[in-house]
Amino acid sequence: MGQTIVLGVSGGIAAYKSAALCSLLVKSGYDVRVLMTKNATNFIQPLTFQALSKHPVVVDTFDEPNPSEIAHIAIADSASLFLVAPATANIIAKLAHGIADDMVTTTALAVQCPTVVAPAMNVHMYGHPAVQANLDVLRGRGVVVMDPGSGPLACGYTGKGRMPEPDDVLFVVDAVLSKTATLAGARIVVTAGPTIEDIDPIRFLSNSSSGKMGYEIAREAVARGAEVTLVSGPTHLAPVPGARMRYIRSTQDLLAAVTEAMASATVLIAAAAPADFRPSHRLPHKWKKSQGVPSVELVPTPDVLSTVAKSRAPGMILVGFAAETANVVEGARRKLEEKDLDLVVANNILDEGAGFAVDTNRVTFVRRNREVLELPLLSKAEVAARILDEVSALMHRDNES
């Protein structure tokens, strides 16, 4: 028998998605035990989950069919992972405050295993400070809180609040239960994509970073059990399931988001390509051609990595990238020294297969007090894995010293 997932379904319209999730978990080899709140049964019948999980579904805490055990304790003891999907604002509040007034919340207090929460609600409810504060309480307690998806919501609004897709929930469940969770407990911030510096309301300075490298690193770090914040500039990529997504626009925004995220993290992997310069001021109105050619004065933006490095806490690991077009190793070595980094992942963007928009990369690791390591042409997913192997080694080294 595989590992047991105890799936708590609370009362939101996304409860119907939970049926697909339950089916997917069963197909993936998990033994799924479903608990529902009474409100959830207004949206979907327990019989649906019973048929999919091949186990009875428990709704009533006082429904004790087996006199030799207490149902919520027996189910909690059997759990390898406790998953609440969808998690409404109400159940999130109860979980945060230890209220146990139904089968799902009572079992939540009794489990000894990791808990994953997949919120789903109206965009304004999700954004409410009470909900955000409750999610922070859960995160602080080690609960894995998934970011809801964005898009049209059942309430008619469009925005953040959709229950994460079943495939994405499965990815996070697999990651949390992974036996090879070499980064379990690590808190990692990854930056990705370009930044944008506005000239006027429609024109801007930016670069062609696709964000792919950073997104792959974030995905792999989640798969290895890390708690990941992905600070992303504008890209066309789907959010990384299980990562905390922070979207930014300018290099200044990037600095603010990274500084905030690093307050509770120990690793920064800076794969973003931030704009190094910005117009000294943003024109409030569109510059018209009839006004002639504008002259745009540029001023430097803050260097995010160097700023973090200057106030680094002991044991913090900083990884930078160096996209060069010549003298790759020398350029990377200079960045390692000047920005006070532990590892620089360098590449020549003129090399075939190593540019911005492709799925492969040919990189060289330039490391402190260690020899330069040249890797062959690899997929960006494989490069991500090699970078995280290095990060694990650095963390291990720090733990030993």
Ligand code: CTP
């Ligand atoms: N970086 C940063 N903040 C910036 C610019 C860059 O944190 N404002 C980070 C990038 O994310 C990357 C590393 O610094 O990890 C190197 O970026 P790169 O643009 O190659 O280096 P620069 O410091 O801008 O140096 P140069 O332009 O001289 O190559």
